[in-house]
Amino acid sequence: MSSIWHMTTAISQRPPLTEDIRTEVAIIGAGMTGILLADRLQSAGKEVVILEARRIGSGQTGGTTAKITAQHGLFYADLIDRLGEKQAAVYAKGHQQAIEEYRRIVDERNISCDFKNCRSFLYSDRDIAALKREADAAKRLGLNARYTESVPLPVDMKGAVCFDDQAIFHPLKFLDAVASDLTVYEKSPVIRVENNRVMTDRATVTADFIVFACHFPFVNFPGFYFKRMHQERSCVLALKTELPPPKDIYFGVDPDGFSLRPYKDMVLFGGGSYRTGTGCGGHYDWLKKAANEWFPGAEVQAQWSAQDTVPARGFPYIGRFSVDHLNWFVATGYRKWGMTSAMVAAKLLGDMICCRENFMEELYAPDLFSARELPQILSDSGRAVASIASHALPRRVRSLRSVPTGTGKEVGWCRGAYRSDDLRLHVVSLRCPHLGCRLHWNREEKTWDCPCHGSRFDRHGRCIDGPAQRDIRL
Ligand SMILES: Cc1cc2nc3c(=O)[nH]c(=O)nc-3n(C[C@H](O)[C@H](O)[C@H](O)COP(=O)(O)OP(=O)(O)OC[C@H]3O[C@@H](n4cnc5c(N)ncnc54)[C@H](O)[C@@H]3O)c2cc1C
Structure with a gap:
């Protein structure tokens, strides 16, 4: 069950690491985060190598729907309540700037990756009050947002929050182009990290800085990321429809809401999120049934699923891995909004490694615990204890x-x-x-x-x- 991206790209192979080397920065993972960060650091004059367990883009980046948007669900009103308007504005600015940065990279390097500007709609057929509150919050934070009752979808919706200046692309064509000048060792799984040494199954990299861009950090202590995140999967269908596909991107906020975006003459139709390890099947059938109601007669061209990390504090952990290892960095917990989050991580970690100030450092610091994380952490810990005891x-x-x-x-x-x-x-x-x-x-x-x-x-x-x-x- 390959994604439409894997079906339409062949990224050239790279050799595995077979001998010990030294470098300034070692990045673990060649997904969107690892590749964007390596590109940024290399442009700043750093010597960088990426170690990838399988192939470039073989992780969750290969299963994304690749909407490049600062619209992250019903999010900003809640973020203001939690962090205050100043920090929430830092989040909003960072993600809107991330979209502009993608645009700049694609334009300047003339990358052919089906990049298109579009609008993004957060829609509902029930909760108009929540949409209005979200539109208002986003506007207060400086985003180009408005509430609208005109929602160009084949199924009637009560209203939506519309963000202008968002985008879509083909993530693997983009990754392939950006990775072309980078040193990536594929089929080189990292099995241990100790101080400034990264050990793969065959060789060791000694580095001044080490970055965990491997989606879910596999070092448990220090860091304790396994206590602060869980993972959720969802399915996607690539549909050929009789009607032309919608031009913009859509995300439903109701429990049975769907994610939609166009790709060429298809619509990518996603939904049915569930916690990994708890799925009891039937997700594709459910999605196909819904797709048939939205787009009668649509033909499925591809179907796939992927998963992402969901942080207990509600927004990503990007920064120093832990106070015990100041030369280790991490970027994780993207909540299925990893395109702009990966760009935010590349800018923030790039600046931290180059000893430059960055306005987002305080917001994303992983060691910043909040009391709001506790209920989720306690419930996840209880689940783990029960599972092990079973x-x-x-x-x-x-x-x-x-x-x-x-x-x-x-x-x-x-x-x-x-x-x-x-x-x-x-x-x-x-x-x-x-x-x-x-x-x-x-x-x-x-x-x-x-x-x-x-x-x-x-x-x-x-x-x-x-x-x-x-x-x-x-
Ligand atoms: C169904 C779905 C749809 C989504 N749609 C969107 C969307 O429209 N817009 C959006 O912004 N976000 C979306 N996301 C989220 C987004 O796809 C992810 O957040 C993002 O791709 C994560 O990128 P990454 O580089 O951090 O991780 P990955 O792409 O998973 O890269 C991590 C890499 O690390 C490698 N690795 C792991 N362990 C090791 C090791 N020990 N040694 C070496 N390498 C290792 C893996 O092989 C992998 O290649 C979606 C997510 C899902 C599940």
Whole structure:
């Protein structure tokens, strides 16, 4: 189930790291964050290498819907309540500037990546008061926002908040162009980081600065990011429709709201968010049914899913990884708004590494705890403890013969098995190698997923999403 981006790009391969090297900055992860940051640092004269576990853009950036917008759901009114107008304005300014920065890079380098300017609509068919409050808050923060009852969608909506000057693009064509002058080692998974040394499975990089741009940091202590975030997945359909696709980008704020954007003659239709490890299937069917009501007769050209980190404090952690390691940096917790967040991270971390001041440093500092994080942190910790403890519960040992073809199933104490079409059994440990939570079978994606921190493993037990870094094959 490849995304439309992977189906329409072939990023040229890079060799793995095979010998020890020294550099000024080592970046872990070649997604939007890692590539934008490396580009910025290299332009500032720094020597940078990127270590990528798989391929450039193979992480969540390859599964995004690539709306470049400062409109991040019903967000700004709440942010003002939480942080006050001054800090909320810093957030708004940083993300609007990020859109302009994408525009500048695409124009100056003449990058062919289907970049288009557009408007962004936050729509609802119920909660008009919330939309008006959001439009008002965004306007107060300096964004080009307004409430409108004219919503150009095929289904009637009561109203929307409209932001002008937003954009869309093809994220992998963009990434490929920007990465062309950068030193990236692919198939070079980082397995350990110690002081100023980054160790891959084959070699070591010694660096003055180390950046975790790997989506979910896999070092648990210090930092404790696993306690401050969980992951949520959602599905996307690329639809060929009889009517021309909508020109702008849309995000529904109601519980059954959808995300829409055009790509060429298609509409990308997304929705149905759920916490990773808790999905019980049927998400694509549900989305296809809704798509058929919105665009009768539409044909599905591609379907895929992806996941993003959701921070307990409600906005990203970008800055020094922890007070114990002042030369380590991190950017994570993007809440599915990673295009502008990655650009914000590249600007902020780029300035911090180059010892320049940046107006966003205080806002995003990861060590800034807020009491509002606590309920989420406590509930997530409770979930993790219950999941780990559940390994001790007595379980019925099922015969391996009971596993039907094409399905994964728990077969006993801490063991699961998947039977492939050629009738081979793939037996795995159900103890997540990250922190030991109990993995669940996701029958729709045919993966073993962790409900605590969102690690995922394919049907054969290979790790496909962190924070876990090891396989569960037995
Ligand atoms: C369905 C969906 C739709 C979305 N749509 C939008 C949208 O329209 N607009 C928007 O702004 N945001 C959107 N997002 C969010 C956005 O896609 C992500 O926030 C963003 O792509 C994250 O980029 P990243 O570089 O931080 O992570 P990634 O792209 O995941 O990159 C991290 C890289 O690190 C590598 N890595 C991991 N561990 C290691 C290791 N140990 N060693 C070496 N490499 C490692 C991975 O292989 C990966 O390539 C969406 C998210 C989802 C789930």
